[in-house]
Amino acid sequence: MTLQPPDRRGRAAILKLHTAGVPLGPDVDLDDIAGNTPGLVGADLRNLVNEAALGAARKAETFVTAADFLEAIDRLLLGTERHLMLSKSDRERIAYHESGHALLGLLVAGADPVRKVTIIPHGGSLGVTVQSPIDDRFNYGEDYLRARIIGALGGRASEQLIYGVVSTGAANDLQQVTIIAHEMVVRWGMSSKIGPLAFAEDGSSGAFSAVRPYSEETAREVDLEVKRIADECFAEAMKLLTDNRSRLEALTKALLAEDSLGEDQILSVTGLQRVQVAGYEDTGL
Amino acid sequence: MTLQPPDRRGRAAILKLHTAGVPLGPDVDLDDIAGNTPGLVGADLRNLVNEAALGAARKAETFVTAADFLEAIDRLLLGTERHLMLSKSDRERIAYHESGHALLGLLVAGADPVRKVTIIPHGGSLGVTVQSPIDDRFNYGEDYLRARIIGALGGRASEQLIYGVVSTGAANDLQQVTIIAHEMVVRWGMSSKIGPLAFAEDGSSGAFSAVRPYSEETAREVDLEVKRIADECFAEAMKLLTDNRSRLEALTKALLAEDSLGEDQILSVTGLQRVQVAGYEDTGL
Amino acid sequence: MTLQPPDRRGRAAILKLHTAGVPLGPDVDLDDIAGNTPGLVGADLRNLVNEAALGAARKAETFVTAADFLEAIDRLLLGTERHLMLSKSDRERIAYHESGHALLGLLVAGADPVRKVTIIPHGGSLGVTVQSPIDDRFNYGEDYLRARIIGALGGRASEQLIYGVVSTGAANDLQQVTIIAHEMVVRWGMSSKIGPLAFAEDGSSGAFSAVRPYSEETAREVDLEVKRIADECFAEAMKLLTDNRSRLEALTKALLAEDSLGEDQILSVTGLQRVQVAGYEDTGL
């Protein structure tokens, strides 16, 4: 079985390495920070330490505090906050879009918990929904991957449901969908049409490469399987949002009022619980 | 949701940056200029300031005035005016062509307002129709994109209606149509035949690239979807011009008489109102 | 609408530029020369001035005269005259070939007037037929483009009619036919099978490029449309020559007798008038 990025202990060790020589406040617990940063690799963690130190410097603090680290984690996951003049209608559409992502993150079994949703532009995005796993994951089941795709299609599905037409704003979401579905088919053997085979292409960019190590007819089968997965997931996204339209409206309304919502607010507004992580972890023998 | 170019506030800030050290007349309001230049990015705005300063220098003015900026905006959007000897029949065909663009800009719901139309050659064009949005747009709905395509096909449709044959003069229009329709299909997920997927190619030149990250049969589906969109939009353009032929004739006649028409003149000649911007902005909840 | 090369006024200005410092005879009228050189661009006009000056130098003239310019235009359009020993049968075939080009130039509505036809080898050609427009053209209708193709196929059609078999001598003509028909289909939107779309390839060499930004099946449609246009034009060429065989024979006979014929001689031998330039220029409103 193949191995993925560092685990919690590994991240704590990396943080210790990069904080050597950095004056840390007494409230800083590197193990805690490691627990809040699953999925991050060495370079990410070094950035995190730098960002926290810069934040402390900006506040002219003597020590880098736990709060500095939390703000740095936010900046790292969300990008830098930006101030833009947006029309009322643009803001509303963005709110529906992000609420779609967030609500599906709550409704789909197996998805990572939704930590935050915002319609304040950050980095290259007009809005952001943050999901992150509870603990380290070294292996992804087919159900988890489908949950990721359904969530990524939540913004588009929400626009389709509310406005009847989609917009250019979902382009990045669709790229993620394409990459995951393509890997499922050609790398992880999750399509019986293609079989238990792997065609090793250049990692995540494989979906956009014109070099394909199989025949045209097989390439067509791959295309159809990728489309089938995306279509099924979009239909599931539409169904879940339609069935939960009042929650979608409530979440959008709260988001327009508050700009950003944390996990507790999201759960409270929608009246939902943090999703049970479904899938193989709970499968008894 | 993905972010696009600077908003009005951003453009004002960029203008302030590039006018530092430039003596501005008392009538210059950078915020106003920012409001008149939606869609322009940093490099465009720097050009604008340079062009206005050059204009002032040519007139030996002590300050760069508001008028210098307006002329510079015109040059930037239209290109440099050129004097050419054209036959009567060439001028007439150009007038019908541009009137086709302009009239569809007025008739199609969701299109950007038509600001100006001219049959004086500018830069590399024999005639120009200028459309620009009322405020910043960060997101484009499918209806807006179709309005863009219909408008771009207006010149060809007008030639077809009046002369029965088309000419080589629409080549650039057809390239724009091809680019937008192609992006709708392979980047923005706006064809259900292709599905909610994005095939990230090199931006706007993707339509002309022979590298396609999908199978031949999918490539054929993409071709057919792109053609379907273009054909539908051309049929709509033909229908609208046929239904409004007297307006087309009136606009062409005025254009041949005046060479250039501003927004008010265009509306007055055609008896139309600035189009209601349709689409999601007006969709209530 | 897209712009093409300099107009008459532009050519006169370019000629003025390149004749600065060249001693011109009193009979030289640059505006007149500009009127005789539609379609030529800056580099061509500089060549023309150089050629005329060289001609004057060869004749040891003090000034470059109007006659020097006329001879230079001829050399520029025809290439340098060459002396070759040709068999009687080769000469005859060339005469039929060029007469085919010339006669179709007279018979097809919309074609540029035929200025000269010769069976004296020039540059890389065994014979030449010169056609040039009356005034500047900035835009080409579909009917004009078909007239160009029909004329280009006139040499081959004449050989087919007279000898029953074609020869290798039409290779360049066929290349021109292929380029124009290909542009009509993929750049100028003149095939409804392909639709109002443009696939921007590298200008005139696109027809011979193996890189095609569309699917195989669309490429096949392009091929079939290009062939359909060429076949239709060849059938039209055959029909016109068959219906005018006595004119073809008369023109060939005159050409064999005289080696070269000017516009007046061609009209007189064939009993035809300079063709009415058909198409949109004459279309009233």
Added chain:
Amino acid sequence: MTLQPPDRRGRAAILKLHTAGVPLGPDVDLDDIAGNTPGLVGADLRNLVNEAALGAARKAETFVTAADFLEAIDRLLLGTERHLMLSKSDRERIAYHESGHALLGLLVAGADPVRKVTIIPHGGSLGVTVQSPIDDRFNYGEDYLRARIIGALGGRASEQLIYGVVSTGAANDLQQVTIIAHEMVVRWGMSSKIGPLAFAEDGSSGAFSAVRPYSEETAREVDLEVKRIADECFAEAMKLLTDNRSRLEALTKALLAEDSLGEDQILSVTGLQRVQVAGYEDTGL
């Protein structure tokens, strides 16, 4: 007949070469080590000597002992042991995955003996199953290659059987399957659909190369043959594990209890014998 890597005698000679100047303990028998390292080539054996010397140095020993060599062989075959915090459910899935590999290694006629299985992460893997041949093999029969594929699919088959869904953890296994099945079809002539032909591509990476020296339709046949072999082997893997589910459970349970199991423990837990090496070696005349 083509030749493969060094035989036992060759390896002993290579070991002798690389241990020149290395102080060896009296219990070191190079011929014995050569017998335990079938398949290793010159570079591997030099690494082995270095690893053993480093191990001795770490223990501050005067001589490199037989035990140092055995540990070095382990490290070489398994990679470096790593300590990771894994969730209970992750550990369980890994145990089922590796047990699937190991059990099929015991059940499939013709497979190499299973030497060790572990769910302690090593190098880039979360778990490892080690199989190695009894003696040198210079030639591989079709039955042996199928046994390799069935074993490689054992992890995936076990996950499918126990959890009903597969995971991303089998990616490397699927790559091995693809490489072997592809070589069978296009290099070793083991598909009658493709015939007794060899298409020499770049060794083991051929399966992932888009360059294929045959027509599209033949490429499709190759794809289908590769898939047929993989599908047949996966079905065989599923059947064997289903028929031996209690052994699979027992082996998984032991592995979860012990972390690593040697050949004797594996045989004892499963109640199986070391497989009879089937195939041509035992075929009498």
Added chain:
Amino acid sequence: MTLQPPDRRGRAAILKLHTAGVPLGPDVDLDDIAGNTPGLVGADLRNLVNEAALGAARKAETFVTAADFLEAIDRLLLGTERHLMLSKSDRERIAYHESGHALLGLLVAGADPVRKVTIIPHGGSLGVTVQSPIDDRFNYGEDYLRARIIGALGGRASEQLIYGVVSTGAANDLQQVTIIAHEMVVRWGMSSKIGPLAFAEDGSSGAFSAVRPYSEETAREVDLEVKRIADECFAEAMKLLTDNRSRLEALTKALLAEDSLGEDQILSVTGLQRVQVAGYEDTGL
């Protein structure tokens, strides 16, 4: 009409240029030599002069004589004579092969006259048949091109007729056939399936290039047309040799006896006349 290499007068001029400073014997008539070298270009003629001069030097002559030139022409057309030990059966097969070429050169209307045939190896060939035109040709009719193909297939057809199986010795002949037939189809518009179009590829090597500026289906049509022409010409070659088998036997017998035969001997042995040059040259009006 396109122009080909220098005519007789041109070759005489080129010969004059290259013989400046070369002492020529009184019997040398450059115009005569030019008449014997149709098809040769500048570089060929310089080679010819050098070869003749070398021949004279080897004989220690004071002047380069007419005989030196004739021998040089032979060496140029045939390559250098080589002495090889050939088995009786090899010599016989070569004789039948070359006789096939030569006899078809005599039998096919429109072919260039056969000047010499030899089974003495020259340069890279085991045997040579020399054909060259009577005068310069600047244009090639379809009938002439077919005559070239039929002649090139004569060696293979003769082997097929006499031995029932063909051999590897016709490889170069087949390459010539492929090049000519391919040019007929894609450059000279001689296939109605492909139409009056030219696809400009790199001259004579086009037939072996994998870059084709048309769709797959058109490429297949090109292949089928090329094959149709070659098949038709091979059938014609077989028919002519079958109908003239006694001539083939007589020519082979003479060739085995004499090693080389000149035009007069060939005509005398076969009882044939130099072929009437058929085709357009004789077509009256």
Added chain:
Amino acid sequence: MTLQPPDRRGRAAILKLHTAGVPLGPDVDLDDIAGNTPGLVGADLRNLVNEAALGAARKAETFVTAADFLEAIDRLLLGTERHLMLSKSDRERIAYHESGHALLGLLVAGADPVRKVTIIPHGGSLGVTVQSPIDDRFNYGEDYLRARIIGALGGRASEQLIYGVVSTGAANDLQQVTIIAHEMVVRWGMSSKIGPLAFAEDGSSGAFSAVRPYSEETAREVDLEVKRIADECFAEAMKLLTDNRSRLEALTKALLAEDSLGEDQILSVTGLQRVQVAGYEDTGL
């Protein structure tokens, strides 16, 4: 007709050149050596002289003797002898494999005589069968080429017959089969499906090149023709070995007993005569 490598006289001359300055024993007859080395080219013969000289040096001889040359020829054809520890079953399979090659070399009309067969590993091979022609051949008939393919498939056929499954050991044989059959189809015009055409690719590596100068459908026809030839030859190989199984067993047994067998031993064990060289050499007129 195309020429191949040096003939006997040419090889003798080359040997003379490379032995200049080499002290030769009185028993060395270069012409004799040339007679024993058909097919070798200049570089091969220089190697041969060097190898013989090295052999003499190793034996500290004053002269290079005829025996040194014979041993050098052996080393050159077989590669360097290697000592490997092989299992009994491996040795047996190798013996059957090589016996298959050798026996078909005796049974197939038109094959080159079998000179030696060995199961002592040499160079990169576990076993070797040496066939070489009686005299120089400059031309290869289709029947000879098929004999070469049948012989090359003899190892695989023998394994199939005896063990029922094939192995990886025939990979090089299959590559040779593929190259020869591919050349027959695309270079030597030996498939009527492809016709009397030659597609000049890079010599012997053409079969493995993905660049093919014809359409996909033609490429597929080439694939099918290559496969047809290989399949027919394999069926013939199977039939001949099945019909001569006792000879195959006898030859294998002798080979296992003796390790290597010369031509006389092979003929004696199998009770066969050196094959009559069939084909065109014996075809009377």
